Amino acid sequence: MEIIIQPTYAKLVAVSAQIIRDALLKKPNLVLGLATGSTPIGLYEALARMHKIDGLDFSKVTTFNLDEYVGIPSSHPYSYHTFMETHFFSAVNISPENCHIPQSIVVGHEEFCEKYEAAIVNAGGIDIQVLGVGKDGHIGFNEPSSSLGSRTRLKTLTQSTLEANAPHFGGTVDAVPKMAITMGVGTIMEAKQCLLLASGESKAEAIAHAVEGSITAEVPASVLQMHPRTIAVIDEGAASQLKRVDYYKQVYANKQKLLSQEH
Ligand code: GLP
Numbered sequence: 648m649e650i651i652i653q654p655t656y657a658k659l660v661a662v663s664a665q666i667i668r669d670a671l672l673k674k675p676n677l678v679l680g681l682a683t684g685s686t687p688i689g690l691y692e693a694l695a696r697m698h699k700i701d702g703l704d705f706s707k708v709t710t711f712n713l714d715e716y717v718g719i720p721s722s723h724p725y726s727y728h729t730f731m732e733t734h735f736f737s738a739v740n741i742s743p744e745n746c747h748i749p750q751s752i753v754v755g756h757e758e759f760c761e762k763y764e765a766a767i768v769n770a771g772g773i774d775i776q777v778l779g780v781g782k783d784g785h786i787g788f789n790e791p792s793s794s795l796g797s798r799t800r801l802k803t804l805t806q807s808t809l810e811a812n813a814p815h816f817g818g819t820v821d822a823v824p825k826m827a828i829t830m831g832v833g834t835i836m837e838a839k840q841c842l843l844l845a846s847g848e849s850k851a852e853a854i855a856h857a858v859e860g861s862i863t864a865e866v867p868a869s870v871l872q873m874h875p876r877t878i879a880v881i882d883e884g885a886a887s888q889l890k891r892v893d894y895y896k897q898v899y900a901n902k903q904k905l906l907s908q909e910h
Contacts, residue, residue, distance in 0.1 A: 648858055648871060649878045650895035652886045656689060656846045663777075663844055663880045664693035668703060670775055670840075676707040678767075680776030680835070681735070682787075683712070683727045686844045687777055688734055695738035705741040709770045711763075713778070713787035713835070715749040716824035717756070717801065725815040726751055749828035753801065756828060760799040764834060776838035780845050783807050784853040784866030788829035795862075795870045797831030832867050841877040843868070845885035854881055855888035 653659040667690070671677050681687070697703040712727060721728040728748050736746055747766060750759050767773060778786050783805065789797060790805045804812075809823045816822035835841065845854050857868035858879060871877045886892055 648874070649898070650858060650886075650889070651878060651880045651899050652892060652895055653880065653882050656882050659844065659846060659880050659882050660689035660693050663690050663842055664697065666842060666878065666880075667694060667775060667777075668697055671703065671705075671708065674774065675704060676709070678709045678711070678770045678772065678774045680773040680778075680830070680838055681710050681712045681731065682777045682779045682844075683714070683730045684779040686779040686846055690777065690844065691735040691738070695735065698739045703739075705739040708741055709745040710741065710747060711767055711770070711773060711830070712746075712748040713776075714827050714829035715751050717751055717753045717826045717828055718824040719751060721748075721751045723751075749799070749830075751828075753826070756801045760801070760828065763799045763828075763830075767834070767837075773838035775840045775842055776835055778835070778841055778843045778868075778871075780843065780850055780853050780857065780868045781808060782811065782849055782853055784856055784868045786832065786835060786843075786868050786871075788827040789832050789835075789867045791865045791867065793832055793864060793867050795836075795864055795867070796833040798834050799828065799830045802827055802829050832870055836870065836874055838874075839876065841871055841874055843871060843877060843879040843881075845879070845881045847882065848884040848887055850881075850885040851888040854879070854885045855890075859890055 651662055653662055712731060715727045719726055780786060783791050788802050803826050809820045812823050813820045856866045860869055862869045862872055
């Protein structure tokens with residue numbers, strides 16, 4: 648895993664936006680896997696600015712979101728449909744028919760999940776999958792103990808996730824949807840590249856385990872150690888429990904130096 652440690656969230660955003668921008672300039676019909684949560688908001692804002700100011704073109708881009716709650720309407724203010732529309736889709740020139748988000752109803756979920764997987768394959772697979780991480784190491788809504796080979800499916804959320812998301816639902820855990828449809832860990836692992844973002848000390852333990860711990864279903868993000876092309880862009884807070892911070896910084900500095908010599 649390539650670990651890029653940045654001093655601030657703003658710099659984390661700048662580096663991750665640059666990675667997506669470069670990929671999009673190389674491949675205008677990029678297939679992006681997208682995440683929700685507070686962490687990628689700055690990334691979406693930066694990409695929207697690049698669209699507005701530099702004309703970065705999303706017209707041929709296809710997107711697949713990781714997950715969506717079930718049991719609330721997709722128009723709910725805290726559904727992931729609303730989140731994506733608010734933070735990204737409405738701010739760039741992406742075609743609505745190219746944007747895919749899991750359904751928010753339980754009826755027909757098995758058939759839906761199969762079709763979602765097929766749609767990813769039909770699009771040519773995900774080029775870059777953006778990922779956040781839960782405090783317990785979950786990716787998407789693949790909670791601890793999720794099969795590392797799992798596919799898109801209905802999942803029950805853990806108490807820890809319900810508590811983390813309660814502020815979005817009036818502060819009460821009871822109001823948080825108990826289930827979600829999420830891409831599986833195996834689905835995520837098929838992305839050609841993963842871009843894992845984490846900010847703040849609350850993510851430090853999850854990042855330390857995901858990057859330097861053993862690979863285990865107890866920390867689904869740890870499976871990314873098996874992914875051939877995962878870049879983790881994290882800030883100092885999220886990096887604060889890593890053992891090899893100096894080495895990761897050295898690797899990144901050397902790479903930047905080489906790249907600047909090439910240009
Ligand atoms: C939810 C989402 C995840 C996200 C996580 C962390 O569980 N399903 O995709 O990574 O929250 O969110 P945040 O970035 O707000 O900490």
